[in-house]
Amino acid sequence: MSSSDDDVPLAKTPMSKGTMNGNGHKSDGIIPKSVDKAMDKANPPVANGAPGISIRNGPMDEMEVDGPEVNGKASSKRKARGSMGKGKSYKKASDEDGEDEEPLSKRRRVSKGKKKVDSKSDSDDTPLVSKKPKAKSPTVMRKPVKASETAIGESEDSDAPLGVKLAKEKATIQKRAEKEAKAIRKEEKEGSAKKQANGTTPLSSKRKSSGVKKEDSDDDVPLSSKAAGKRNAVSKPEALTPKKKSKALKKEETEQDREAEEEEEEYRWWEDPTKGDGTKKWDTLEHAGVVFPPPYQPLPKNVQMRYDGTPMRMAPEAEEVAGFFGAMLNSTHNVENPTFQKNFFDDFTKVLKETGGATDNEGNKVNIKEFSKCDFQPIFDYYDAQRAEKKALPAAEKKQLKAEKDAAEAPYMYCMWDGRKQKVGNFRVEPPSLFRGRGDHPKTGRVKKRVQPEQITINIGSEATVPAPPDGHRWKEIKHDKEGTWLAMWQENINGAYKYVMLAANSDIKGQSDYKKFERARELKKHIDHVRKDYEKELRSEVMAERQRATAVYLIDQFALRAGNEKGDDEADTVGCCSLKFEHITLKPPNKVIFDFLGKDSIRFYDEVEVVPQVFKNLKIFKKSPKTDGDEIFDRLTTTQLNKHLSGYMTGLTAKVFRTYNASFTMANLLRDMKLTGSVAEKVVDYNEANRRVAILCNHKRTVAAAHETQMEKLGDRIKGLKYQKWRVKQMMLDIDSKIKKKGAEYFELEDDLDQEWILEHQNFLVEEQRQKIEKKFNKENEKLVAEGGKEMKHKELEERMEVADDLAKKFKKENKSGKVEAEGKGPTIEKCEASLEKLDQRIQNMLFQAKDKESNKEVALGTSKINYIDPRLTVVFSKKFDVPIEKFFSKTLREKFDWAIKSVDENWEF
Incomplete structure (x- = not known):
C-alpha cells in the first residue's frame, strides 16, 4: 500500500465488488449497510460469549467452517520441529546430557515388571508428578493436543472453567481501566487549574505519578513519601538535616569523600528526571573495540571428511565449513532437517568451488555433488573428543584458563561513557558457523561467514583514542555518533541485518530504555478508554479502511497479536496482525476465530479465540470474494498507518505498547487484591499463579518444552x-x-x-x-x-x-x-x-x-510476561509487600538488569 493512501479518504474512492484498483485492494472502499444487515440476520448475536480469552485447548464443537482447518499453502511450512529427515541419524545415546540429566526411572532400571500407575486416577493420594502421560505419537500433529485441566488452569474448586472466569475478570479489569483513566485525567485537570491559580503543583494523595523519585527544591523528603502521608520512605535513605550534623559526622564524610575517589559512587539515574530526555546520548565515549574469534585451526591430517567412503582433502576454508556441520551431528533436529541440509550443502559446494575443490589422498579431483554420500562422522568424533578432553580437565586448570581468558578480555568488558565506567554487553564478534534460526526458518543451515575488521564500524568519542584493528587490517569506518548508543556495528551475511555492540543490560542506558518502555505503558492508562471507545465505534464504520484499522486494534488489544511488518521475498514467511493473509484465519460461526500462521522468529502461532459478533462479521467481510489464499485480510492497512493513528492518542503509542500495558495493568490489579499468608514457597506459587493469569489473559503462550x-x-x-x-x-x-x-x-x-x-x-x-x-x-x-x-x-x-x-x-x-x-x-x-x-x-x-x-x-510463557511485559516494579512491590526475597523471582542477571526497579520503589508503589 502506498504512503499516499494516508491522505486520500477511501470513502471517496469506492470500488465495485470483486474488482481490484490500482493500489491492489480487493476490499470495497465502502461497506453498504445492506451487507451489514444481511450478515446480522445470518449470524444473530451470541449470548454468553467469552471474547478476549483464548480457548485454544477448550472443547472443539463440530460446526460450519469457512475453510480447511489446515490453512492453505502456509500449512506446509508449519510442521512441528523435530527430526524431519529420513537420512542417517548421527545421534548416539551418550551424545546428549549424560546420565545425570536422565530421570531416575529411565537410568536405573534393574528389573522388569514395574508397578503400573493409573494415569486416569484423580485420587488425592496419587502425587501430581506420578501421573505420567501416555507416550506421544511420532507423527506430526497439525493442531496442539488438548491440555489437561492443570495445564490450562481449570479451577479445582469450581465447575466453571478458568477461561470463563478469566473472561469475566478481564471485562472487570477493563471497566476498572476506564474508571482509572477518567480519574487520572480529572486529577490532572484539577491539578493544572490549581497550578495556574497558585503557581504550584499539587501533590496527589491517591496516586504516585511514576517510579522516579523527584526531590523538592527546599527539603530532602521524597515527594512519594509526602503523597503517601505516613507511608515509609522509598528505599533511598533520607538525608540528614543540618541540625543533626556534627563534627564527628563531618569527619566521617571527609573520609567517605576520600574513599569515593577510589570507588565510584552508585549512579541512581532513575532519580534524575532530566537524564535521557534529549536525543544526544553522550558527550564523551571511550572503549577498546571488539574481540575477534580465534583463527581457524586446520584438522589433523588423519581427520578427514569422507565422500562415498573416500577421505577428502580440501582447502582450509572449505574444511572449516565441513567442520561446522560435522561438529554438530548430535543436534539431529538441525542436521536431519532437509532445509538445513540443502542450504548447508549449497554453501559448502560453493566454497569448495571457490577454493579449488576436493581431492582424494592421491591428489585426484573429486566432484562432491551428492549430500547423501558425505560422511562427517570422523570430524564429529574429533571435535567430540576435544570437548570431552576439555570437560575432563582438572578444576584448577579450568580455573587458570578462565582467568587467562578474563584477563585478555578485561579491557573490552567496560567502556567510559560520559566519564562513568559502564559494562559492555556483547563485545565479542560472532564466530563463523552455520545459521540455525528459530522455527522453520528458510535460511537455516546457511554459512555465517567470518566477520573481518574491514566490515566493522566503530563509534567512539572524537577526543578518544581509536582502538587498533588486528595487524594488517583496518576498520571500515570511524564514527562519532552521539545520538547512538552502540559502540561498534557490522552487517551479517545471512539476512543482511546489522549487529551492534551495545552496553550490558544493567547499564544506565539499557535501564533507561526499559524504564521508558514501562512509563509509556503507564501513560496509556490515561488514554485507554478513549482508544477502546473509538475502535469499538469504528468497528461499524462504513469506510473499509477505518473498519479494518479498528478490527486490527481490537485484535492487538484483546489478543496481544503483534502488528507485523512487510517481508522481502528472501525473508522468513512470518506475519503479524496487519499482514495476516486469507489462509491464516479460519472462521467458525457464530463467533470463533482460528489463527494459524508463522509469527515472530518463525514460531507457529496457533490460537482459537472467541470475538465479539461485530469483529467476527468484519473478518467475514474482509475475507469476501474475490479474496483467496495469498491475499491480505487487512489490505487497506499497514503497520505504519496503524502506528501513526495510535500516536494521535499519545506520543510514542504503538501496537507494541498494548502488550506491555495489558500485562502490567492486569498484574497490578491482581496484586492490589492479594492478601497472602503462608510460607515463602506458597507465596512464590501464588505469584506465579498471578503471572500465569496475566499470561492467559494476555495470550502469552509457548509450546510445551520437549524436556x-x-x-x-x-x-x-x-x-x-x-x-x-x-x-x-x-x-x-x-x-x-x-x-x-x-x-x-x-x-x-x-x-x-x-x-x-x-x-x-x-x-x-x-x-x-x-x-x-x-x-x-x-x-x-x-x-x-x-x-x-x-x-x-x-x-x-x-x-x-x-x-x-x-x-x-x-x-x-x-x-x-x-x-x-x-x-x-x-x-x-x-x-x-x-x-x-x-x-x-x-x-x-x-x-x-x-x-x-x-x-x-x-503451556504459558511466564518468562515472557515477567521479563518483557510486566513492569518489574510490580514484582518488586510483591517481594516487599509479602516479604519474599527478590531472588525468588529474578535471577542474578535479571537483578542487575532491573536494578533500577528494585531500588526505586517501595511496597506502596502503583503502576
Missing part, C-alpha cells in the same frame, strides 16, 4: 526419594521403641507409589551418588595439594574412603533382607526422628508446590 516430561519425572523421583527417607526414619523409630507401633500400622507402611523395584533402583542410585561425591572430593583435595606444592594422595586413600559407600550398600542389602532399619546417628531418640520427619514433610510440600507450578505453567 518437560523428563523434568517432571526427575522431580517426581526427588519427591519419592524424600518419601523413602521418611519411611526409613519411621522404621528407625520402631527400632528405638517397638511400642510406638500403637500409632497404627498404616503410619509405618510404604506409600503406594514406592514399589520394591523403585526402592532397589533408588538404593543403587544413593550408593553411586555417594561414590561420586567421595571421588570428587578426593580429586579436589589432590588438586589443592599439587597447587600448593605438595604430593598427591595415593589411590589407596580413595579406596579407603570408598568403604563408606560400600557400607551403605551392605546396610541397604541387610535392610531389604530383614525388613528392619537400624536407628542412625548419635543418641537417636523418638523426638529427633519426629523433628526429621517434620523437615522432610516441609521439603516434600515445597517440591509438590514446584511440581504443581511447573505443570500448570508448561
